[in-house]
Amino acid sequence: MLIATVWLFLFVDTKNTLNMKSRRLHYISRITNLLIETNNPKMKVDEIATRLGITKKTIYNYFDSKQQLFECVLDSYLKSKIEETKENLNHYSNPISSLIYIGHSIGPVFRDCTPLYEQKIGVVKTNPMLNIFFQRRQDLVDIVKRIFIKGIREELFESDIDIEIACQVYLSGIETLYRPNGLLCSKKISSHQISQVLYYMLKGNCTRIGLSVLREKVDIKVIVD
Secondary structure (H helix, E strand, O other): OHHHHHHHHHHHHHHHHHHHHHHHHHHHHHHHHHHHHHOOOOOOHHHHHHHHOOOHHHHHHHOOOHHHHHHHHHHHHHHHHHHHHHHHHHHOOOHHHHHHHHHHHHHHHHHHHHHHHOHHHOOOOOHHHHHHHHHHHHHHHHHHHHHHHHHHHOOOEOOOOOHHHHHHHHHHHHHHHOOOOOOOOOOOOOHHHHHHHHHHHHHOOEOHHHHHHHHHHOOOOOOOO
16 A cells, blocks of 8 residues: 555655656747747846736746746757757758758757846856856757868868868858857848858859859859849
């Protein structure tokens, strides 16, 4: 009888824990979408609760503080976008196509998440926030590094390039271009214009074969509206 009672207690406790985690993830997703859609990272918890149709107390049932809430939002957003990018890379046939896709998909992520880890969020910018960003960014560096290695094997990229530097330069370039006042920060920039910028960012790494493939993938002719 005692053993059955203990097992029942453990079952109920585990179920409650899973429900809490599920609800927490649910609110993280909704809050992330709200902050991105409204482009208002300064939003107060009261306003977030009102916009979601819940109470402030409900939010604090799942998060210890506003700081923790934003840390969870930033981490969840970056993880989901990087996972989405990894899955979609399966649809691209060669390393150059893959890197162009990353430039198109990750650039807006940098643009959207920047306010979430800077002081604009209304809470103090702390090491945990920056650490989350750099940790997820390193995940992306690892992905790009594997693509460059594959590109070298396929003789699309020069064999003597420093892969680590090439990865960092490519991602840093994308990040800079999508920051406020950056060349690609406006959502009005066309896909064609983005591809042109990525062309010049990748061109210096390419062999003659790689450059030919790059030119096939990107039309560098200027389109006059």
